[in-house]
Amino acid sequence: MSWQLLLGYLPTSSERRVTTLERKRKEYLDGVRQAFEKGGTSSAPTGKARGLDEAIWHQISIDVPRTNPHLELYSYEATQRSLERILYVWAIRHPASGYVQGINDLVTPFWQVFLATYIADSDVESGMDPGQLPKPVLDAVEADSFWCLTKLLDGIQDNYIFAQPGIQRQVRRSEI
Numbered sequence: 001m002s003w004q005l006l007l008g009y010l011p012t013s014s015e016r017r018v019t020t021l022e023r024k025r026k027e028y029l030d031g032v033r034q035a036f037e038k039g040g041t042s043s044a045p046t047g048k049a050r051g052l053d054e055a056i057w058h059q060i061s062i063d064v065p066r067t068n069p070h071l072e073l074y075s076y077e078a079t080q081r082s083l084e085r086i087l088y089v090w091a092i093r094h095p096a097s098g099y100v101q102g103i104n105d106l107v108t109p110f111w112q113v114f115l116a117t118y119i120a121d122s123d124v125e126s127g128m129d130p131g132q133l134p135k136p137v138l139d140a141v142e143a144d145s146f147w148c149l150t151k152l153l154d155g156i157q158d159n160y161i162f163a164q165p166g167i168q169r170q171v172r173r174s175e176i
């Protein structure tokens with residue numbers, strides 16, 4: 001819960017946390033449904049067949065399999081599909097920057113920390129497939145990861161848009 005509080009995803013008021021979590025998780029899952037069902041069935045094998053933005057989907061589908069290749073957790077289909085959904089929904093909600101290579105590496109710490117809420121580190125290390133967990137658990141991990149990634153990137157999104165004005169400002173400040 002520390003990351004959710006520090007990033008401002010959850011309110012500091014403990015009375016409001018449960019309702020906020022429920023609302024934000026539902027909002028994310030509704031966004032996933034809308035994004036992946038707009039052009040066809042969500043079981044179609046390729047992004048184009050599902051009506052997805054082909055350029056965004058192509059880059060995500062290249063990056064996700066390369067995410068943390070030294071950790072077995074990231075080789076599982078359940079993990080990879082979850083990361084794909086998080087990254088795609090984030091990209092279409094942020095058209096100024098869209099998806100850029102490397103955002104996949106920013107979401108993985110959240111995904112792994114939130115997964116550890118439901119399973120022991122030793123289970124991850126011994127090769128437990130997260131796909132064995134109930135769907136509501138994976139949905140919660142995915143939604144919480146999405147919102148924390150969003151909160152993190154909201155503060156640095158200018159670094160990822162065309163001409164990188166955020167980086168330009170930082171360079172100018174460092175030259176002073």
